[in-house]
Amino acid sequence: MDTGKTSDFPADWEVITAERHAALRATLDLAATRHALTRRKLAEAGLTRADLVTPADLARLPVTTKAELMERPADAVLDLDGAELPEEQRVVWDTMYTTGSSSGRPTPFVSTTSDFWDILVVQRRMLEIRGVTQGDRIANLFPLTRHPHGAFIRVLHAAAALHIPVVSALPGNPGPGFTVGQELDAVVATLARARPTILWGVPSYMRRVVARAGELGVALPDIRLVFVTGEGLSEEGRGDLLARLAAIGAPDARVSISYGMTEIQGGLVECAAGQGLHNPHPEAIAIDVVDPITHAPLPDGEEGLILLSHMRRRGTLLLRYAVGDLGVRSTARCPHCGRVTERILGTPRRADDLTKIRGMLVNPALALAAVEGVAAVRDFRFEISRSGALGMDEFMLTVVAEPGAAPEGLLAQRVKDAIGVTPRVTLVERIEGESWKAKRWLDQRGG
Template sequence: MSDLLHQPLETIRRIQNDHLKTQLNLCARGHAFYRKQWQQAGLDIQAIHSVQELGRLPLTTKHDLMADPEQFRLHCPDLPVHERALWEVLHTSGSTGEPTPIYITSHDYQAYLFQARRVAEISGITDRDRLANLFPLTPAAMGSFARSEANAYAAGASVVGALTGAPWGDYDMHRSLDDAVQMVERHQCTVLWGITSFVRRVIMRAAELGADFGHVRMCGVTGEASTPAMREDIRTRLRALGAAGTIIFDRYGSTESGGLAQCREEGDWHNPAPEMIYHEVVDPDTGQPLPDGERGALAITLLARRGTVLLRYLVGDIVSLTRAC
């Protein structure tokens, strides 16, 4: 496993602080939203030297991002090509409003691969696995679907795209539920990757079709919480299809920041890339950080982003932070 995750907190903080200072300096040069915000607030960014001082910056809300996503895209034309060339555009909040673009440079994509490799190391996905991407093919590119490939690439695994979801567009590329079941069976997929209720639906349909899912050893589910009863139901159904001892992980994350990782079922989520992402739990009214263990709003700061950059961004979840597993 990557060494940084086993380093003392002081070492991690030193790296985070260095990355934060670089990120703030870039934003001061080429981030329209934060430059304006800081000027209006009279903030001296050069006086912020550590992640512990982030409380001096205002919070960023989803409304801020959705109101003008272009304002959050970094523009520094003197950066190396890989830091400014656009690799892809993903979208967030498509289910609750107009899809909001998240700009990803080549640098950011490589950083996500790095993060995904750490997630694979923590959760136990290897280069022997075959991932079944059961996320829907949506009209706007959503992170969970698009990043399934990157998660497989990072682990050295192979990936099968089921292309499920409600049909749209002119080219008739969507596949049926039965097609998805047959692909999992034919390719002997070892990891089912998708929205919790749809993964369960695939398993139920597999039973109706008499499919062999004996090779499935893990389900990585997200988008909906999986209760212990739901996980046991999925596991029981998989046992009937020939799979024994299937691990079911809840994947937590966002299109804006990528995924976190569980090291065991029902465990807390680990930040797999602390040199790239800093988490705070804050009082959403005052913006002030709360002590470890106290529940509050999750705010993320992207420490090494070159496309869409977000600082103290409120994800929309209530959580608590601990420092030990």
């Protein structure tokens, strides 16, 4: 057990359920009259406020999809005008946005001051679950973006909540008026000076930074933890990153994956590899898994649609919200760290993750994994487009290779072995991206 003396993690389900019950009662009282989305869902199901008494009764409320939230985000924000509530529950502290969506329009996510205080708890608990101590120093490798996201800024808040140092490398340049960003070599220099014990960012950029440090002969031996979020990371990708870290003097570093969600301004994290993604704040956040078709609750161990419910938010409030992934839940005490909370076992997968290329049904995750395991690849992107009079699918793999490497033939073969379709492989100097997340699978065929 490494729960630590300072941890305020709830002892068992009895405590969690009691806290959820009390919090949800007040939240539902407000939502029934002041939350357009909940009013709509109650009406849809022919329910009233009185029908929802315990947290378990939430299962009677129809599911909210991401598309519904994107279409009318204002409906998901509590209207607390004139409500008799403490000031911290009414003041808007910040508004963050989701990263791109299929429509390309980011969705706002509003937090009041009390919501922000809960975000600090989420962030501190995430660090504790991941084994961070007060002797650690964080390097924030997230770039700044045009829309505020819960990536860059929440790293600063995580450090604040555990009272530990953080250095922000500020990579890249989100726009012409921005003058404080750094190029790759300056980022490496910042790390060499600050000697972080933790790197925190997206795996594709982390790979570039660590590879460049190796090229420049910069050792970063203090690194013991690498926090990745925002993009999936296959076992192959994890192995590649660890090999690169070993080459710069950090052979014992551990990669810790976060299942990040804008809707909790944090993520579900592992206490150790393979132990499941822990809900860091079970008093305030509930995770359910339901049948993808009927939306009926599923027992632990069965794969289904992952739902998120907020127990006590006062800005954006979501109840029975489908985050868009399928996963397997456990509510058993974690055998490794001893915490009691919901854990998602294995890697959640997109509910709509299969696609067709030239008539073949393929799983993009397998194609990504096939490339992530190749050491000669520094960065890459798959693109599918439609070309020619017959509208044939064009399947391309663009690659930034390690200096002197020529992995085209190997990559084409590995991808064909993984998904049955052979990509046209092209080497380039650099892959440009707009978002802080690397888009490694770009489908440009439209509808």
